[in-house]
Amino acid sequence: MFRLLLLIVAVAGITSANAQPQDRMPITEGTEFLVGFIHPEPVAPEKALPEGNELIITSTIGARVSVGGAKTVVIGPGQVVREKIGMGDVLNITSDRPIAVATFQHYIGNGEMAWHVPVSMWGTAYHPFAWWQDGFGLANQPYYLRTAKIRVIAARDHTRITTAREGVTPEVTLQAGQSWLIDLPVDSGGTRLASTDPTGMAISADGPIGIISGHAKGAVLRYPDAMPDTGAYARHGNFMRSNFHDAMLPDVMAGTRFVTAPLIYSPTRLRGTDQTRIGVEDDRGDVIRFVGLTDGTLIRRNGEAVATIDAGGTWMDQSCEQGVVWTPSYPVLCAQYGKSYARITSQASKPEDDPSTDAGLPLLQVVPSEDRWVTSATFTALPDFTNAVTIVGTVDALKTIKLDTGHVSAGSPVRTIGTSSYGYITTYLTEGTHRLFSEDPSHRFMAWTYGSIDGLQPARIYGSVASMNMAWDCIDSVVTSMRTTQDSIIITYGVTAPERSSCAAVALAYAERCDGGIVARRGDSLVIVRATPTTMVDGEAIIAARSGRYVRVPFHLDGTTSVTDRNDPSLSVEAVDGALQIISAQPIMSNVMLFDVTGALLLSLPGNASTSMHIDCTSLARGVYVVLTNDTARRVIIE
Numbered sequence: 001m002f003r004l005l006l007l008i009v010a011v012a013g014i015t016s017a018n019a020q021p022q023d024r025m026p027i028t029e030g031t032e033f034l035v036g037f038i039h040p041e042p043v044a045p046e047k048a049l050p051e052g053n054e055l056i057i058t059s060t061i062g063a064r065v066s067v068g069g070a071k072t073v074v075i076g077p078g079q080v081v082r083e084k085i086g087m088g089d090v091l092n093i094t095s096d097r098p099i100a101v102a103t104f105q106h107y108i109g110n111g112e113m114a115w116h117v118p119v120s121m122w123g124t125a126y127h128p129f130a131w132w133q134d135g136f137g138l139a140n141q142p143y144y145l146r147t148a149k150i151r152v153i154a155a156r157d158h159t160r161i162t163t164a165r166e167g168v169t170p171e172v173t174l175q176a177g178q179s180w181l182i183d184l185p186v187d188s189g190g191t192r193l194a195s196t197d198p199t200g201m202a203i204s205a206d207g208p209i210g211i212i213s214g215h216a217k218g219a220v221l222r223y224p225d226a227m228p229d230t231g232a233y234a235r236h237g238n239f240m241r242s243n244f245h246d247a248m249l250p251d252v253m254a255g256t257r258f259v260t261a262p263l264i265y266s267p268t269r270l271r272g273t274d275q276t277r278i279g280v281e282d283d284r285g286d287v288i289r290f291v292g293l294t295d296g297t298l299i300r301r302n303g304e305a306v307a308t309i310d311a312g313g314t315w316m317d318q319s320c321e322q323g324v325v326w327t328p329s330y331p332v333l334c335a336q337y338g339k340s341y342a343r344i345t346s347q348a349s350k351p352e353d354d355p356s357t358d359a360g361l362p363l364l365q366v367v368p369s370e371d372r373w374v375t376s377a378t379f380t381a382l383p384d385f386t387n388a389v390t391i392v393g394t395v396d397a398l399k400t401i402k403l404d405t406g407h408v409s410a411g412s413p414v415r416t417i418g419t420s421s422y423g424y425i426t427t428y429l430t431e432g433t434h435r436l437f438s439e440d441p442s443h444r445f446m447a448w449t450y451g452s453i454d455g456l457q458p459a460r461i462y463g464s465v466a467s468m469n470m471a472w473d474c475i476d477s478v479v480t481s482m483r484t485t486q487d488s489i490i491i492t493y494g495v496t497a498p499e500r501s502s503c504a505a506v507a508l509a510y511a512e513r514c515d516g517g518i519v520a521r522r523g524d525s526l527v528i529v530r531a532t533p534t535t536m537v538d539g540e541a542i543i544a545a546r547s548g549r550y551v552r553v554p555f556h557l558d559g560t561t562s563v564t565d566r567n568d569p570s571l572s573v574e575a576v577d578g579a580l581q582i583i584s585a586q587p588i589m590s591n592v593m594l595f596d597v598t599g600a601l602l603l604s605l606p607g608n609a610s611t612s613m614h615i616d617c618t619s620l621a622r623g624v625y626v627v628l629t630n631d632t633a634r635r636v637i638i639e
Contacts, residue, residue: 022478024548026469027507028374029060029098030118034210035091036151036179037103038112040243041216043144043236046109046458048087055083055093056102056113058378061512063097075099080380080433090153090179096519097510102464104382109238109458110217112363113450116247117210119155120507121470121546123250125204127291127312128213129335129364131244133187133196136225136237143225144236145191146217148198149245150182155208165201192222200291200312214245219340220287220362221318224279227342227357235357239458240342242361246335246464251293252472252503254331255369259392259417259446260288261323261424263338263463266386266454269360270343280342285321287337288367289314294330301326302418323392323417323424334367338463341454360454363463373444376437377467381429385451388428389466391436395423397443403427403436436466471548476504478543478551486631487563488590489517489528489555493543507546514539517557522606528555529591533563533599533628562599564626566633573627573636578618584611584630592629 037053040046057065062077068091075081082104085091093101102115130148137143152161154174162171167185174180182198190196203211219241226236263286272284290299292309299307299315301324307315309332317324326334341360373393381387391401391408398414401407412427429449436447450463476497483490497504509526511519517528517537526541537557544550572583582592588607592615595601605615607629615627617638626635 022549022551024471025544025550026374027121027471027544027546027548028467028469029100030120031095031098031508031510032119033093033101033116034119034153034155034177035093035101035103035116036153036210036212037089038149038151038212038214038216038243038245039087040105040107040110041146042107042110043238046107046238049106049108052106053085053087054104054106055085056104056380057081057083057099059097059099061097063095063099065093065095065099067091067093078378078435080378082380089151089181090177092177098508100467104462105243106460108460110242111361111460111462112214112242112244113462113464114212114245114247115464117249117470119208119210120505122155122208122210123252124206124208125251126211126248127200127202127251127293127333128211128248129289129291130199130213131197131215131218131220132192132194133184133190134218134241135191136241138226138229138234138236141236145186146215147184147186147196148214149216150198150211150213151179152182152203153179153210155210159205159207159209161203161205161209163201163203165198199289200314202312211248212245213248214364215243217241217243218362220337221281221339222279223281223340223342227278228344239357239359240340240361242461244362244364246364246366249333249366249368251333253368253372253470254293254333255371256328256331257370258326258334258367259323259370259422259424260320260326260336260367261390261392261426262286262321263390263450264388264426264428265341265360265452268358268454269341271341273343275343282319283339283341285319286339287316287318288320288324289316289335289337290328291333293332297332298329299326300328302420323415323422325417325420325422334369336365336367338363338450338461356456358454358456359459360452361459361461363450363461365448365463365465368446368465368468372469373446374467374469375441375444376435377447378433378435379449379466380433381431381449382451382462383431385453385460385462386428387431387451388426389447389449390424390426391445391447392422392424393443393445394421397438397445398423398425400439400443401436401445402439404434408436472503472546474503474545474547475501476545476547476549478545478549480543480551480553482553482555484557485590487530487533487628489537489557491526491541491553491555492524494524495545503546505546506543508542508544511539511541518604527591529593529604530557532601533595534559563595563628563633564597564599566626567635568632571627571629571632571634573634575617575636575638578616580615580617580627580636582613582615582627582629584632586630587611588613588629590630592627595626595628597624
């Protein structure tokens with residue numbers, strides 16, 4: 001038995017429906033985002049730069065974007081737009097067509113990037129990645145303790161969120177757009193101990209939630225409190241510690257095959273030297289980490305069993321220096337941590353007791369499973385950084401991937417992973433916008449874009465995926481209906497799914513093309529009206545489910561006689577006390593549109609389902625105007 005998850009309204013006029021088997025598309029973008037932040041907790045002399053928080057927005061086909069409801073940004077097809085934003089906890093971003101959104105925090109001594117999941121693809125169960133409590137300071141001076149941070153954001157009103165970890169509030173209720181910062185309590189004896197790491201903590205809700213998780217300021221792996229810790233030039237160890245975070249993937253996006261590759265940093269990083277005598281844990285390679293969702297999950301590295309974890313349990317390879325194919329026996333979540341770096345050097349012109357510290361910061365980025373790989377990605381390499389990209393895929397696929405205009409393998413070698421069919425490429429990037437794409441649509445890949453500033457200075461870093469396919473594994477089908485009047489088109493949509501399915505929902509609804517019309521979303525409908533009274537409207541909408549199943553809905557309105565010549569008696573319009581008072585013989589269901597005598601559309605407002613409506617006209621000059629609604633028009637004189 002099937003049920004209709006979203007209401008489909010039977011309407012008069014030209015109506016069509018669609019419920020047959022449908023093609024699938026990757027879901028790599030969205031039209032609504034609630035972007036959250038884990039804010040850095042800097043110490044002097046660290047500080048935010050003027051462009052401290054930024055949005056990085058891309059769109060495959062171009063879009064009009066509302067940032068926090070206060071600013072509109074227009075993005076062309078394939079462009080990247082960087083937009084400065086404030087220091088809030090959550091920011092709402094909406095668009096008329098699909099976009100991808102990343103956030104970039106740009107501090108001296110801190111910094112990170114997160115690639116955000118749109119609200120339509122949020123889940124209700126998560127096991128986020130974080131890190132253990134860290135501390136730094138000098139004897140007889142302030143000592144700084146920093147803990148993991150997890151920000152939970154609700155998509156709907158009255159969302160109840162539950163957790164299961166000692167020291168964390170077990171239940172919180174949020175309204176739509178609100179967030180809850182899970183700020184792990186300080187454990188006075190838990191610095192750099194696994195017991196203070198909440199990675200794998202179960203977080204669930206009775207509605208969709210999004211999670212940003214990471215750390216306020218920590219080192220990866222363990223680093224000493226200070227470097228050097230004695231002498232006239234002793235300084236506390238802030239310079240190898242940073243905030244690091246990413247947008248977490250819900251449990252439904254877990255997978256059973258992952259390919260990872262080592263990150264590359266500023267060329268000055270000299271890693272692999274033994275610094276254990278001064279408290280620096282192994283600084284080679286990266287940390288690859290897994291969270292289990294099923295008891296008894298076996299983790300294999302290049303075919304060899306290396307660990308068994310239970311639901312909520314974690315395991316990490318602390319020094320992964322090579323490309324690896326990971327094959328867990330049950331779905332797991334995966335993340336990659338770039339490591340901290342610090343090395344005491346000596347300035348040649350000064351005595352040995354005046355050391356300098358060469359340093360670099362850690363990062364955190366999610367690793368999507370193979371079924372989430374993509375065929376293209378657009379991203380930006382940021383100014384001032386040593387920028388790079390890492391790409392994984394089959395060896396055959398990597399040879400077909402282009403970076404901008406040329407094959408990426410032409411300038412950087414494809415490194416094979418053991419005896420497998422997989423490989424990876426790492427290459428440095430020039431500043432600016434870049435596009436990766438496969439010439440063969442059957443060849444998919446995963447890519448991470450990142451950059452670092454290391455050296456004898458407060459460092460900076462960022463890193464995240466370049467794109468990913470977020471489609472859920474749902475059995476569903478898109479259903480649409482369409483109503484056409486003389487001056488408007490209403491496309492109503494929904495998703496059908498088996499009775500016990502809880503994953504089916506609409507992921508995207510937008511007009512891929514609309515010539516001569518204006519498009520707006522109203523609940524579970526797209527409303528298209530003429531840009532002018534006589535314009536022909538022609539276009540095509542796309543409605544996609546979370547599974548990626550989608551339908552194309554063509555729409556069309558012939559050109560019509562100007563409404564300025566019409567004066568229907570069933571509609572009454574009067575100008576009284578600075579307002580147009582509209583009285584209709586029928587409930588006002590369609591948009592109310594106001595035109596001048598030339599037929600130019602001045603205003604379009606949604607109907608209110610009653611028989612009367614008031615429109616403010618104080619800003620209108622004297623003259624003749626025409627009001628159109630419910631396919632009826634009436635002239636009015638404003639004196």
